[in-house]
Amino acid sequence: MVRFRGRLDYLLDLHLRDGLGSLRSGVTNLLRMGAYQLFHMGSVPGYAAVSETVDQVQALAGKGLAGMTNGVLRSLGREGADEARFPSFDEDPRGYLTSWGSHPRWLIDRWVERWGPDEVRRLVEFNNTIPGLYLRLMAGGETTSSAVSRLAGVGIEARPGPPGSRTVRLEAGTDPLRALGALPSIVQDPAAAWVVAHAGPVSGLEAADLCAAPGGKTMGLWSEGARVVALDRSAPRLARVGETSRRLRARIPSVVAAAESVPLRPRDLILVDAPCTGTGTLARHPDARWRLGPGDIEVMARVQDRILEGAATAVRSGGLLLYSTCSLEPEENEDRVEVFLREHPEFILEEAPDSGERPPGDAMDGAFLRALPHRTETDGAFAARLRRR
Template identity: 50%
Template sequence: MAKRLPEPVTESRRVALEVLERVRSGDLVDRALARVAGRLNPRDHGWVQELVYGTLRLRGRLDHILSAFVRGSLERLEPTVLEILRLGTYQLLEMGSVPSYAAVSQSVELAKMAGVGRAGGLVNGVLQSVRRGSSKVGFAHFEDDPIEHLATWGSHPRWLVERWVERWGAGDARALVQANNRRPELYVTPVGLSVAEARDRLDQVGIQAADVPGFVDSVRILPPAGPAEALAAVPSVVQDPAAATVVRYAEVAGDATVVDLAAAPGGKTAGLAIRARYLAAADLSIGRMRRVRSNVTRTGVDGRVGLVVADGLQPPFAPVDLVLLDAPCTGTGTLRRHPDGRWRIGPGDLAALVELQRALLESASTLVRRGGVLLYATCSVEPEENEEQVERFLARHPEFQIEAPAPSIDGTMLKEGYLSILPQRHGTDGAFAARMIRDA
């Protein structure tokens, strides 16, 4: 039988490696993928997205398996070689449509293309060992060592797992890890029409959709439809139900003036604007403000929204009826949607973000008129960024009081007046919000 000759590395695998290299250099995975999307047709784009997002999502598990077949620690490998091994291992173990010989040989060719061809033998040897022996690699049992199990098989940083186990217990921490490792579904929030009207329009163009139990403002878009088709059919924003519920929790009056102090990407901006008289949307980045403009223009609320490039620490606004501070945070409530986030943050980042949130809250509070609302929100599940941050603010500012909105939200999402949505309990992203009324 003739020996199979290696085929040139596919463009899809070149792109996948390039995206992971960009992520390692500090880029966000969605932005990194968008930068190279033009080089791929829609089918290949979907394949690359599965490979890249899956490799990031299961990186901890993949590294544990690779450690069994690499001499010494993985840290001694060149970073590019390690990324190639991760990509190859994910294809071998998680992408049944990829023949094992292709996963191995293409990884070797990818190493040559990437300028690390001298490591081709190592790549071939390690991936052949993974192909033959991965099922024999041991993982800690959850019952014996829940933290080790969730860090390796569950593929999460140990410091996060330890926090969650201490806070919620091992069972709830495992539920959160499992939720974070599920592929997120596609949701849209209609703007200016009801969910029923939106579903009618979607049905008219052949897009299957479903309601989202417990989340009355959201529509789940079913495959094969993607975001572009849904947005073309209905004035809406791509938005997780948890984020849409933050807007409902705000309880905006129809004649209200609003400042959205960290507006990008603009989903909450559009949802608030359709309910208010006028909204000023601010963000420090011109690039991010372009995304806000796109969302408010497409949803038809641009006539009541003003866009301002401004620093939230020095906002150029007079007092208004409602100020939304959707604060920069660790994003630990959105790790299923942003799998790179779990590897990007560390304890030091948490501490720095808590201090930034404190300063932004102080700034935002100066913009709230008497009787107005300060709405503080994050997509984190960490108490330092959520309840504890708000409690410290209220201790410094007795003129503000927590006031829950009228009962239009599932009671399981409300805790002592706060909005608290958890992935492991509600099946969505995580979200936190505090609605504070200024009475003096």
């Protein structure tokens, strides 16, 4: 339901004199659920969706609002939810992308300013689909083709993932635990795998992942031969890294510590997969679009600056600091890199190496890894290589 909340709210608002915002949250959510059952759950007859919702609203808020609910949902059922009922893309692209596209207006406004309405339309359409489920293979001789064959041997359909990701895409409805049992692998989107690939060859390097939980990129570095330590400020979240490493028989030391103050001697490679708004993962986490507000970007940018300051002390001379997010917002990505380089002239922005696994060209933007979901058909991701002189 949350994926199409913008559509549902637009339609409901048309039938409420004082608007959806005038209702208490519990009633609002029941109306949304009733509308969702009408338009998106073919297994529920319309009369049953209306009747059940009316009963729930009456139990919560009394007969008056139950009568209102009955009238609103019956009207919606008669009029339908065709795209033609929404603002026209040609005449009001931002209204269309907010309502039919089902994204907050503030996010649509900033994206349209950057990319234009046609490209944002592609982005919101991708975000309103259910994303693929991928396994990232651990190194050790297994190719994506041999992995697909191995899975087929146990009755699991899959196909190779995008180039440079060392992933396979499982068919919809596949039990991921069963697939994990058949292959030494982790569940990971190709965009996250590209972040590790953007580090270049890491075999033999001493590395640390400063925001490690839940551990996907930590395992990717280990798989490629790095001697990696996992750090995270949350002990319960760090325990998930331990569970995965034990399953894959990986020896990965872990340390509960804040990335702003790294308790390690300098390393060859420091990965900062920073906390962020996650606007590149709204297909995978559709609820996040409604939890975020415009002020969250600035809040996260300040957190990212502090983490980068701490990370700088942990990179040896000649070493690499790999900064990444799953945000699409420049304030969390290239702006943070620009500020960091201005304050740390001992670091330089470095192009990706030519050797090893590499992200495909449509995921690159000069020296930056920049996976945009509607272009790469993956989660969004950003990464920058910062070399200490």
